[in-house]
Amino acid sequence: MSAECSSYLNADKVLVSGFSCPRAGGDARAVFCCGFQDVKYCCDDPHSFFPYEHSYMWWLSVGALVGLSIAAVVLFAFIITVCVLCYLFISTKPRSKLDTGLSLQTAGKTGC
Secondary structure, rough: OOOOOOOOEOOOEEEEEEEOOOOOOOOOOEEEEEEEOOEEEOOOOOOOOOOOOHHHHHHHHHHHHHHHHHHOOOHHHHHHHHHHHHHHHHHHHOOOOOOOOOOOOOOOOOOO
16 A cells, blocks of 8 residues: 655645655555645554644643633733722712702692
């Protein structure tokens, strides 16, 4: 069993000629052509997407956690501020009714 990887342009826009898998001197189990449009390689799993180590993902995860933590702290501070301002607004309201200057009278019969 073998697969053909067609030629492609790599990230530097250099044409890489096509090759067949497994490659001479390579792993005999790598009979599939894997990769993307700008990088192709022989692999032993047809669902393999990236031939390199995934250690860079750790740094992305740490960065995402730091970013989410900062966003959570900012959101928490905003909610606390809104709650404090609402409490101060409600607690400083006068308890008695304001005098509007108008006296209320019952509507009675007036003789005309």
